[in-house]
Amino acid sequence: MNVFSNLLSPNNKLTNFLQKLMYVGYLNLLWIITSLPLITIGASTTALYYTVLKIVRNEEGYIAKDYFRSFKQNFKQATKIWLIMLAVVFMLTINFFYFSSQNNSFSRIFSFLFLSLFFIFAIISSYIFPLLAQFHMTNKNLLWTAIILSLKNLHWSFCLTILFWCGFPLMVLRFYPLTVFGIPLIAFFQSYILNRIFKRSFQIQEFYQGEQIQLHIR
Numbered sequence: 341m342n343v344f345s346n347l348l349s350p351n352n353k354l355t356n357f358l359q360k361l362m363y364v365g366y367l368n369l370l371w372i373i374t375s376l377p378l379i380t381i382g383a384s385t386t387a388l389y390y391t392v393l394k395i396v397r398n399e400e401g402y403i404a405k406d407y408f409r410s411f412k413q414n415f416k417q418a419t420k421i422w423l424i425m426l427a428v429v430f431m432l433t434i435n436f437f438y439f440s441s442q443n444n445s446f447s448r449i450f451s452f453l454f455l456s457l458f459f460i461f462a463i464i465s466s467y468i469f470p471l472l473a474q475f476h477m478t479n480k481n482l483l484w485t486a487i488i489l490s491l492k493n494l495h496w497s498f499c500l501t502i503l504f505w506c507g508f509p510l511m512v513l514r515f516y517p518l519t520v521f522g523i524p525l526i527a528f529f530q531s532y533i534l535n536r537i538f539k540r541s542f543q544i545q546e547f548y549q550g551e552q553i554q555l556h557i558r
Contacts, residue, residue, distance in 0.1 A: 356398075360528070363395055363403055367524040370407050380415075382422025382469070387411035388527050389534075390473035396531040414472055421472065421479065425465060432458045459501075463490050466500040470534045493537050500530050 367388060374384040390410035394400050432454050439451035467486035471477070477485065490497040507526040510518050518525060 360395055361521070363400065364392070364521050364524045364528050366403055367391060367407065368520070368522040370404065371522065371524055374411060379419060379423070382418035382420075382425075383411050383415040385422075385469045385523075385527075386414045386418040386473045388473075388524055389470040389531070390414075392524065392528045392531045393470065393474060393535060396528070396535055410473060417479070418469070418472060421468060421482070425468070428461060429458075432461065462505065463497045463501050466490070466497065466504065466530070467534075470530075474538065489537060489541060492541065496533050496537055500533055503530050 371384050371388050374387070375381045387407045387410040391400070391403060391407045394406060395403075400406065436451055436454040436458065439447040439454065441447075464483075464486050467489050468482065471482055471485055471489075504526055507518060521528075
C-alpha cells in the first residue's frame, strides 16, 4: 500500500515526469492549432518555449493561460523574426541546391560554404525563440545574445541543434512518441539544457517574463 501511495505521490520523480509529459501532449495540440496559419509559427514557438521552460523549472501554472499570454505578448516581434528566418533559410537552400547542381570545383566550394552557413544558422537559431520567450530585448540584442550563447556553450549548442534536426525527421517518419508529442517534446528536452545555460550565463536570480536583462554573460 505504501509503495502504491508513494508511486501516486506528486513528489515522486516518475509521477512528476509523467505529469510533465501530459502537459507536453497538451502543448502539442495548442502548438498545432496556433501554427496552422503558418505565419504564426514564430509566435506559437515562442509561447511553446515560454511554457516548457516553466514546466522544466516546476513553475507551471495554467498551461493554456501561460501559453496564450506569451503568444499575445510576443506575437508581433516573433512573427517578424520568423519571416526573416524563413527568408534566410530560403536563400541558403536555393543557393546550396543551385551550386550543388553545377559540376565544377568552384560551385562545390560555394555549395559547401552555403551548407556551412546553414549549419551555423541552425545553431544560432536554436536560441532565438527561447530567448524571446524568456527575456524582453530588441531584435539586435536578441541576435547578438544568441550568437554569444552559441559560442560560449558550443557543446550544448550542438546538443540543441542535434535534438531538433534528429527529432524532426523522426516525427515526419511517424516515430510514435514524436507523433503524439511532436515539436513540444523536442522543446521540452531542449529546455533542460536551455535553463542550465540561462542560469549559468546571466547574472539573474529569477526568471520573469518581460524582464529586461543586461548582456553580462559569464
